[in-house]
Amino acid sequence: MKRKISILGSTGSIGRQALEVIEKLQDKFKIIALTAGSNTDLLNEQIRKFKPKYAYANDTNLIEGAKVQTLDEICSNKENDIILVAVSGKIGLKPTITAINNGIDIALANKETLVMAGDIVMPLAKEKGVKIVPVDSEHCAIHQCIKDIAQVDRLIITASGGPFLHKSVEDMKNSTVEQALAHPRWNMGKKITVDSATLMNKGLEVIEAHHLFNMPYDRIKVVVHPQSIVHSAIEYVDGSVIAQLGLPSMHIPIQYAITYPERFQGIKSKSFSFSEIARLDFEEPDWDKFKALNLAYEAGKLGGSATVCLNASNEEAVFEFLDGKIKLFDIINAVEYMMAKHNIVKNPNIDEIFDIDNEIRIKTRERLKLVSA
Ligand code: NDP
Ligand code: MG
Numbered sequence: 001m002k003r004k005i006s007i008l009g010s011t012g013s014i015g016r017q018a019l020e021v022i023e024k025l026q027d028k029f030k031i032i033a034l035t036a037g038s039n040t041d042l043l044n045e046q047i048r049k050f051k052p053k054y055a056y057a058n059d060t061n062l063i064e065g066a067k068v069q070t071l072d073e074i075c076s077n078k079e080n081d082i083i084l085v086a087v088s089g090k091i092g093l094k095p096t097i098t099a100i101n102n103g104i105d106i107a108l109a110n111k112e113t114l115v116m117a118g119d120i121v122m123p124l125a126k127e128k129g130v131k132i133v134p135v136d137s138e139h140c141a142i143h144q145c146i147k148d149i150a151q152v153d154r155l156i157i158t159a160s161g162g163p164f165l166h167k168s169v170e171d172m173k174n175s176t177v178e179q180a181l182a183h184p185r186w187n188m189g190k191k192i193t194v195d196s197a198t199l200m201n202k203g204l205e206v207i208e209a210h211h212l213f214n215m216p217y218d219r220i221k222v223v224v225h226p227q228s229i230v231h232s233a234i235e236y237v238d239g240s241v242i243a244q245l246g247l248p249s250m251h252i253p254i255q256y257a258i259t260y261p262e263r264f265q266g267i268k269s270k271s272f273s274f275s276e277i278a279r280l281d282f283e284e285p286d287w288d289k290f291k292a293l294n295l296a297y298e299a300g301k302l303g304g305s306a307t308v309c310l311n312a313s314n315e316e317a318v319f320e321f322l323d324g325k326i327k328l329f330d331i332i333n334a335v336e337y338m339m340a341k342h343n344i345v346k347n348p349n350i351d352e353i354f355d356i357d358n359e360i361r362i363k364t365r366e367r368l369k370l371v372s373a
Contacts, residue, residue: 003258003259004080007019007031008084010043011046013189014086019050024267025259025266032053034046036056036057038057044064047063053067054068056069056070072098075099077102082107082258084106084257085110086110089110090112090116093116094350099130100125107258111136139212140252144256146234149213149214156232156235156241157221158231160184160186160196163180169289172328180328194321202293203295206297210300225281225282226281252268291332292331295332304344304346309339312338315361316365334367338367
């Protein structure tokens with residue numbers, strides 16, 4: 001039996017790599033739907049190759065060879081066994097909830113979904129008996145390590161440290177967009193690459209881990225590991241540490257998430273060699289240089305809408321940085337400012353989350369206009 005899958009965001013970094021995985025496992029998958037944002041040329045190419053029944057793009061008139069379904073319609077379509085949510089940003093949240101409500105399993109790349117609404121999404125998935133398997137490499141690693149969560153003492157999330165790991169604060173302050181986008185290990189979409197330069201990405205991942213594994217923040221540790229070979233680890237109550245290792249390639253976690261609980265050779269091309277890797281280094285994060293990490297822990301511990309504020313202000317500021325309008329440190333200063341001003345709503349529902357998200361984005365842009373003026 002082929003597993004029926006749809007990919008939201010098939011034209012993105014994760015989406016394209018997911019299709020590479022599926023190409024290697026053609027006898028295991030049938031694609032129901034593919035979706036793009038603005039890259040309709042690539043979407044049409046993918047439609048010709050993978051022949052999904054349905055597709056979506058911002059300009060639906062440009063779609064060739066598939067029926068149009070919105071993201072929400074795709075996620076209501078019970079033909080799907082699993083949906084890979086690989087869109088970037090807040091647009092991942094509502095379709096994910098729809099899929100869960102329809103009992104469709106989720107391979108989740110879109111971390112914003114849990115950062116914005118983990119308190120809603122995780123209990124709903126539990127209630128509906130829906131599996132959420134993480135694609136994010138750290139969480140995928142932890143998912144692979146855990147046998148019994150009740151016996152886990154701590155989660156240990158690794159961070160490559162990004163392009164500024166051993167650079168001075170001055171270098172980081174004067175970073176160009178190109179320097180921030182030059183990630184030493186991973187080739188990803190632009191937004192997450194900037195987040196990896198400030199370590200906000202790691203902060204978002206701490207919040208993501210808190211929700212996925214129901215782990216208090218003081219039992220989630222971040223350690224810098226520049227080689228990105230150990231993708232994360234867990235420490236059991238008895239002191240035993242289990243880590244997941246592999247070459248830094250998103251193909252492996254993507255394949256794991258969409259084939260779980262089975263495993264196949266699929267995309268694997270060579271065997272892992274400890275002696276080729278030779279050494280693994282670990283160090284504490286520089287909390288002064290990477291203030292974003294602290295802000296994310298604070299937001300997570302505050303709970304409620306604090307993480308909505310963190311995510312929205314960060315994303316808007318990252319867009320301004322990518323547009324060349326502000327400096328790299330302005331991103332984190334803006335997040336800190338917005339967090340300090342934010343009146344936390346304790347248990348926001350989905351509509352409230354989107355309202356708060358909107359309001360924070362507007363206020364962040366206003367604030368950044370003052371900064372860049
Ligand atoms: P990309 O920017 O490369 O891709 C984003 C995808 O979402 C594209 O297909 C894009 O379409 C689509 N999209 C964007 N905006 C819209 C919109 N308004 N409506 C419909 N579709 C839209 O991002 P990544 O693949 O890097 O990341 C995707 C998600 O996965 C993010 O949440 C990220 O945090 C997470 N993630 C990514 C990792 C990576 O290695 N890249 C690792 C771990 C997590 P188009 O290009 O056609 O406009
Ligand atoms: Mg990650």
